[in-house]
Amino acid sequence: MSTPTLTDADLVERYAPLTVDKDTADFYRGWAERELRIRHCTECGHTWLPFRPICPRCWSFAVDHVVVQGDGTVHLMMLLHQGPPAPGVDYTTGPYPVATVEFADHPGVRLTATIVDARPEDLVVGRAVSLTWFERNGMPHPAFRPTEVTR
Ligand SMILES: [Zn+2]
Incomplete structure (x- = not known):
């Protein structure tokens, strides 16, 4: 913290x-x-x-x-194969996922960030995700991870 x-x-x-x-x-x-x-x-x-x-x-x-509470759904999904250098981003290991997520508790409010802990094929529009954080340059940055679905 x-x-x-x-x-x-x-x-x-x-x-x-x-x-x-x-x-x-x-x-x-x-x-x-x-x-x-x-x-x-x-x-x-x-x-x-x-x-x-x-x-x-x-x-x-x-x-x-x-x-925001942090739960939402993927509104727009991108897989970046090249881009500007950024700490922790390595385009040679596979596509870098970026999603625009709409928050469940604030419809219409969206944030674009990376997705972690997901395979590219699992990332589709409408997928439920939750806010999480990762560190870059020692500072927290927002990200999303797929929400566990209970069946
Ligand atoms: Zn107003």
Whole structure:
């Protein structure tokens, strides 16, 4: 667990090359605490990602965040065979899975992240997945893993 005493400068440095700025610092501070925060409008109740400071429904700046529970379904699935170098990503060992997942507790709110603990052939649109975390550069990053299905 990361320390909650991270300064904004720490966040910028540790999550580089991701863009941490005054609009997204709270989002990435959540990552550091293994919490996936999404924007929430205190005027109309709407929730959304990406983590922008104005409500896309009512244009209010009265926003805070809520934390997603983490269960969702695959909305879009990609298998990357090449791409920019990233720590922990090796395209020579097989395709790198990336999915856009819609959260069950916030319909319409989606996050794109990698999928872990899954074979590429198991990854299909509509697959139930759950939020998990992995470390890159010593900092937590969100990922998804297939949800165990009980029969
Ligand atoms: Zn609103």
